[in-house]
Amino acid sequence: MNNEKKFILTKELGRLAKWLRIFGFDSVYFNSSKVSSLKILALRENRIVLTRSHWFEKEKHIKVIMLESEHLTEQLRQIIIKLALKIDEFAMFSRCTVCNTLLEQTPKEKIKDKIPEDVYNSQNVFNVCPQCKRAYWQGTHLDNVARVIEEIRDRK
Template sequence: MNGPEIHVEVAPELRLFVPHARRLGATALPTDGVSSLGHVVESLGVPLTEVGALVVNGREVPASHVPAAGERVDVRAVERPQRVPGAPLRFLLDVHLGTLARRLRLLGVDTAYESTDIGDPALAARSAAERRVMLSRDRGLLRRRELWAGAYVYSTRPEEQLRDVLDRFQPALRPWTRCTTCNGELRDATKAEVADRLEHGTRRSYDAFAQCAQCGRAYWKGAHHDQLEAIVERALAEFTDRGQPG
């Protein structure tokens, strides 16, 4: 390799983003004296949303730091729990994370979700406008500068995705308070109030209901309640009293 170099070591948790040949030990990279360290890290494949600190020769530096020849760089993973300053903790999920969105809403976490592919620019703009943490498995989306904040979803399994998000951000949990369809807030409702939304068998068999104040959907403890209850109980057992305020 010709020209001046820097030596970059990526934290083990982040090496899945790095091409195989560079995953072990420090990587020697050319430096041009112009490109920022953030640009260098992203060129390795690591989204900056996953970087907790950039340490150069033992001193933490911002992503805008321009590395000089011979510097040794440690790319560290985000510390957990990750705090998102300046806004209530809210999420935005892309079209591929519908099950995760419903489970976060089940736990009472404010979660917006795009059920159609509106494109990366529109998602990033919504994240910024509404101050929502963008959750995605799309590294290109997470590299967009206009994002309010973002996080990579590491697993393809909804159970693991949920646990990872709860562990990383530790949001306050308020189960059974949000509509899993639209994210609106639920309120108690009488059978008469929701009667026009119920099948005859449901009207006959159930007496306790809730209704979404936004879309009007009715909820009751139906056939799938035990499965949902299990998801809630697991989350509460592990994450109760660890959440962020608000």
């Protein structure tokens, strides 16, 4: 599992937080303007701050990565290169993209009423977030993830 690095992302990086979670990285999305609270959380949980905000440029007490680009694939590439991260296919899709909680594999019978009938009939493996109860399964989003990974690798 991609648990050696933990991140906290400032409010302008919600999309990036979702993608880091897709890749299995523990990524807190801090949707608040309270910089002091973010710094306390980063220190307490040993998280790396990812930001585009210049509020953090001279920060000495926490690790900060200033992202240069507004584009998702460029941001991912910068983080992967700077921290020498590996995208672990076994860690992918292990976290809830909404709340960052680790997912739990769940028998399909337990969630039959919470998913579309065609999905129930076509899929056998389901993961559920124990926190927000969102259900996940393999779908066409795998193609999108593969495309993003390819874009990251092509431009290294």
